[in-house]
Structures are given as structure tokens and as C-alpha cells.
Amino acid sequence: xxxxVIVTDVQRPKLIPPKGASKVLLHSCCAPCSGEVMEAMLxxxxxxxxxxxxxxxxxxxxxEIRKDENKAFAEKFNIPFIDADYDMDNWFxxxxxxxxxxxxxxxCTMCFDMRFERTALYAHENGFPVITSSLGISRWKxxxxxxxxxxxxxxxxxxxxxxxxxxxxxxxxxxxxxxxKREQFYQQEYCGCAYSLRDSNAWRREHGRESIKIxxxxxxxxxxx
Ligand code: SF4
Numbered sequence: 001x002x003x004x005v006i007v008t009d010v011q012r013p014k015l016i017p018p019k020g021a022s023k024v025l026l027h028s029c030c031a032p033c034s035g036e037v038m039e040a041m042l043x044x045x046x047x048x049x050x051x052x053x054x055x056x057x058x059x060x061x062x063x064e065i066r067k068d069e070n071k072a073f074a075e076k077f078n079i080p081f082i083d084a085d086y087d088m089d090n091w092f093x094x095x096x097x098x099x100x101x102x103x104x105x106x107x108c109t110m111c112f113d114m115r116f117e118r119t120a121l122y123a124h125e126n127g128f129p130v131i132t133s134s135l136g137i138s139r140w141k142x143x144x145x146x147x148x149x150x151x152x153x154x155x156x157x158x159x160x161x162x163x164x165x166x167x168x169x170x171x172x173x174x175x176x177x178x179x180x181k182r183e184q185f186y187q188q189e190y191c192g193c194a195y196s197l198r199d200s201n202a203w204r205r206e207h208g209r210e211s212i213k214i215x216x217x218x219x220x221x222x223x224x225x
Pocket of ligand 1: 056057103104107108109111112191192193194195196
């Protein structure tokens, strides 16, 4: 970690990982969601590694944009970044039969389970006593659903704890947006999977809006299209 790095200058709640653990594996879904989580852990002096495992993201172009941006932001802070598999075939296989489930439903439970299962396995194999995730910081997500999945995954390994810290509190949600604007992060317009893209576009059509154009919208800027 680079001690010279400047993070957002605010008073934050005191952040101590469960059982006073000295190492944390942070599952990250994207730079906008993890920006505040990363800065909060940096400010608290927590030694952490980012684990990017998101085979749900579709198409590949969107996946690469989200991953590369998250990686670049981690490099800024000298935070280790684990680029895990993009095993989307496995994701689609697990989503079979759930294609028309609504967001926050059983397909999303499967999706969170899958991502946490791999995160927990990596933590177990690489000596991380605690896992957590940026997934719950978005107000579009059901935090309880995410926490249940995280706990379920961690419980499989003795000594591994899922940290269910509420990253939204203490101004976290607001800082998430501020950091995204400051960094001009890519502004994704759907949750991530092919089905959320389909449903977001259907909603847009109904409301007379254009379909999503991947790779064109950035926080704090005009469209770069
Ligand atoms: S809507 Fe989001 S959380 Fe739900 S299955 Fe799709 S990518 Fe996963």
C-alpha cells in the first residue's frame, strides 16, 4: 500500500474488520461501487486485496470496461488486484430457467452465491480470514440478500468470516457518487447480466428512451459517444 496516497478527506466511522483480522479479501463488482469501500479501508490502514470475479457481466466489452477501470483504480493505490476467471458459460448454465426472474429475485441470489463461493474459496486457499464485497453499497441492491449469500459462502470454510459491514452508512453512498465523479468512472446503466440488459432496454423502449450504448457514459462528463 502506498502511504502517500490521498483519499477523500472525511471523518469516517472507525473501521475494524471482524475479530480484528489484519487481512481482508474484497470482492469487487466494479470501480464505482468499490471506490468508497477501497478508500474507507485505505483510510483505516486495512491490508486488503481486490478479487474481481464477475462472470455475470455481459457482453464481454462491458466486462472488460468494468474490470480494466477497477484494476486501474487499484493500481493507483498499489492495491493487489486478482483478475479471476470470466467463466460466463458456467454463469449462464446456473442461470438456466431463471432468465425471466426479476432483479432481486432468485437469479440474483444465484449470481451472488456464485461470486461469493469463488471469493470464499480463494480466501481459504490464500490465507485471508475475512471476505467482504462492494455489492451491497448500491441502493438498487437488497443488502440482506447479499449478506445472506456472503455468509453462506464463508460458512463452508472454518475460520473464514464474511464481513457484513454496511458501506452505505456514514455518508458512504454519497461518497460513492463523489468518488465516481472525481475519477470520471464509467457509468454502467444496467446491473450486469444479459437479462438485466434486456430488461433495462425494454423499460427504456416503454419510456421512449434510446437503448443502452455500452462504453459511452461516464460520471461527471458528457457522453463520450
Ligand atoms: S440482475 Fe444483476 S445480480 Fe441479478 S443476475 Fe443479473 S447481474 Fe446478477
